Amino acid sequence: MARVVRFHELGGPDVLRIEQVDVPAPAPGEVQIRVKALGLNRAEAMLRTGNYIETAPLPSGLGLEAAGVVAAIGEGVDGFALGDAVSVVPPPSMVRWPAYGEVATFPAHLVVKHPSSLSWEAAAAVWMQYVTAYGALIDIAGLRRGDFVVITAASSSVGLAAIQIANMVGATPIAVTRTSAKKQALLEAGAAYVVALAEEDLGERLTEIAGVDGVRVVFDPVGGPAFEPLTAAMSRGGILIEYGALSPEPTPFPLFAVLTKSLTLRGYLIHEVVGDPVRLEAAKAFVLDGLTSGALKPVIARTFPFEQIVAAHRFLESNEQFGKIVVTV
Template identity: 40%
Template sequence: MPRVVVFDEFGGPEVLRIVADPAVEPEAGEVRVRIEAFAVNPLDAMMRSGTSPAPVPLPHARLGIEATGVIDAVGPEVVGHRVGDPVIITAIPNASVRGSYADYTTIPASAVIPRPAGLDIPQAAAIWVAYSTAYGALVEEAKMRPADLVLISGASGAVGRSAMQIANQLGAVPIAITRHAARSDELRSAGAAAVISTDHEDIVDAVHRRTSGAGVDIVLDLVRGPGQHDLLKATRPGGILVAAGYLDPRPTPDFGDTPVTVINYRGFDHLSDPAVVGRMAAFLSAGVSLGALQPAIDEVFPLNDVVEAHRRFDKGLHAGKKIVLTTT
């Protein structure tokens, strides 16, 4: 009987348990995916702990918003997908019902794309959420261009690392922000053209020194909170700040009139638009083929060790890299 990870109450990793559930037959417009691997994301921990922005119905709630696998069954009226196709899952909006922490999930055919050649299974499981979020924020929203100076807060995380690679692929200049100078070399190796460590320097002063007082063209704010004020001051008049993360739990104040365009971005905003998903998929495939886009993997666990994987995530031991679980 296929395995599914579920939880019946909110809490720490120990609330997760593995049960046997039958695989669901696909209906019209759906495919069933035999999952080979899935990644742990912040939203998974939020759902499990009861802090998700969307309600999670209990009991028997599922988890998981990204995965890779092989199409196992195809429902009526599905075009362009066949049994045996290796795919990446792009969106599971009802993850509490169809989440990817399982041997199988049945989802709309529109929620899968072909798996790019050049990725192993753990990489394919870990690439979509971070890279699609960074791409959507920087390319679709901010219209990033070659030579743009791009300031990235929360750069050590999975989305921040993805953003640096995407900026480099398009010829922009990523400037990473970190709280710890000890991470500077790692961030440069990950693609940062420059690193600002807030334990040693002021963000605004550091940006103005590097830009002769002009400020950066684009800010990708993956933190929010009161610190957004400094990011706005580090942006040139007419520049763009895209807020796409919530690493700081404190409220983000309304800073009033600013010469900077502020965009609040949610990754799911674009995933219901087939045209945007198509552009994301093409960009991703090209970047993987060129070697420009490579997800950073922390540790790979078997599905049966899901509790240990979540403990590692909660403790922050993954250092912004992706934790992956395999089903075989």
């Protein structure tokens, strides 16, 4: 028996319950870990409310990221020993492989031995943010030295990861945030410039920063009306990568900018990298190199104990965080 978090109905954070359940042994090709820390993601709140790309069969577990020690190894798995310190690349289904629990099981190819210098909290905050940002910026957009890259929702864990990756390859990260309240923190986190949507004209400010050549890469989880000023500030042949739909407002298609500048508007989910063995191994290598060198450093917004999972989800939905929310087990 182990404690896990489940929900029996869709709704707000209060539907989450900590329950004692029997956790089966790992199947062939799986690794089971005794969890030390969990990383929280907005996708988990979306699953809980019925707004995610995956449908939860009630009652349902949830969670995409964990760090801990290897507790059991399924048949056919090599390269791990009991007690190894590991963290987990988000699986394709959090319903099939939920992370929120004292014990959790994952496909072996998604379990990684992380650098020993990482704390459990930092290790639980690695893979969703860095693989998401790597897949968009490096794998798809080919971000390189000298590029301007616009990063919206910049104070999120993925936004901060994107800032660090941009600096790692010599690009210039332009952080976009709602107000100037987080401006100084974003500058200290590595943003070269910060634009406050509610206080500045986005298009004018981006043109002022990037000049006539414009911004080659935009990395956006929001959509909505900002599509028009974002694309207006982009360079010929630029690429806008959309990985979310946070805006409640309609997203206009910027036809004139797309036609006149030959822009690419590209939808993207982390699953396309995780589901491709070659791309996944390249992502792992890039992230591990960055963690080892110190170029990539997870930013922890706040840590909650396992017993306060409801409070942790309330904070997740507050949009007050700067970086990753972590739960210790």
